[in-house]
Amino acid sequence: NAGVTQTPKFRVLKTGQSMTLLCAQDMNHEYMYWYRQDPGMGLRLIHYSVGEGTTAKGEVPDGYNVSRLKKQNFLLGLESAAPSQTSVYFCASKKTADNSPLHFGNGTRLTVT
Amino acid sequence: SQKIEQNSEALNIQEGKTATLTCNYTNYSPAYLQWYRQDPGRGPVFLLLIRENEKEKRKERLKVTFDTTLKQSLFHITASQPADSATYLCARGNYQLIWGAGTKLIIKP
Numbered sequence: 001n002a003g004v005t006q007t008p009k010f011r012v013l014k015t016g017q018s019m020t021l022l023c024a025q026d027m028n029h030e031y032m033y034w035y036r037q038d039p040g041m042g043l044r045l046i047h048y049s050v051g052e053g054t055t056a057k058g059e060v061p062d063g064y065n066v067s068r069l070k071k072q073n074f075l076l077g078l079e080s081a082a083p084s085q086t087s088v089y090f091c092a093s094k095k096t097a098d099n100s101p102l103h104f105g106n107g108t109r110l111t112v113t
Numbered sequence: 114s115q116k117i118e119q120n121s122e123a124l125n126i127q128e129g130k131t132a133t134l135t136c137n138y139t140n141y142s143p144a145y146l147q148w149y150r151q152d153p154g155r156g157p158v159f160l161l162l163i164r165e166n167e168k169e170k171r172k173e174r175l176k177v178t179f180d181t182t183l184k185q186s187l188f189h190i191t192a193s194q195p196a197d198s199a200t201y202l203c204a205r206g207n208y209q210l211i212w213g214a215g216t217k218l219i220i221k222p
Contacts, residue, residue, distance in 0.1 A: 004156070040121065040214055041214055042117065042202070042204075042211070042212030042213050042214045042215070043157075043202070043204075043210075043212040044212075045209060045210075048209070058209070090156050090157075092156070098207065099144075099145045099147075099162055099164075099207065101147065101159035101162065102147075102149075102157070102159060102210070103159070104156030104157050104158070105156050106154070106155050106156050107154070107155070107156055
């Protein structure tokens with residue numbers, strides 16, 4: 001099993017450009033999450049999904065959109081990138097709503113100039 | 114609001130000694146606290162979970178304690194090795210976790 005796979009690994013965007021980050025999991029997990037990680041701060045939740053076709057806002061959703069058309073995939077979109085969105089983005093998944101652990105991908109490092 | 118605080122300063126420990134990392138939380142006690150390890154350029158990896166009604170949890174050289182009076186969890190690595198060098202994150206919550214910023218642990222040979 002590959003676990004959680006994120007693509008791309010690195011990306012540089014200019015202000016105003018758009019892009020989509022892809023997350024795929026092969027563990028048949030119901031819950032999927034997008035986080036951003038910035039120096040000196042904890043992981044912050046952007047959006048999450050509790051199942052195929054459902055999405056919800058997290059702590060810092062502004063400037064991002066998501067879609068979960070298939071259970072195994074969770075896409076994060078930036079419609080008009082801003083320098084404040086320079087960060088490392090992590091996708092994670094978990095089996096159920098209880099205390100089951102999160103499984104993370106290895107992140108996408110995004111720089112917006 | 115709920116918060117998780119971890120020591121932002123790196124912790125330097127001599128190989129073979131016990132490393133102890135601290136996670137403090139505010140407001141009400143979480144039902145669970147989770148600990149993860151993160152290596153540079155990688156995503157966090159789950160290590161241990163402790164419930165509020167558990168005082169202690171062990172896994173090989175790892176031990177986690179949960180003190181609801183002090184609002185604190187301690188993470189111990191006994192007989193530490195250079196390979197244990199990483200950043201360790203704690204998180205509280207259920208399906209929406211709140212994360213600490215992590216403590217960088219450096220084990221010196």
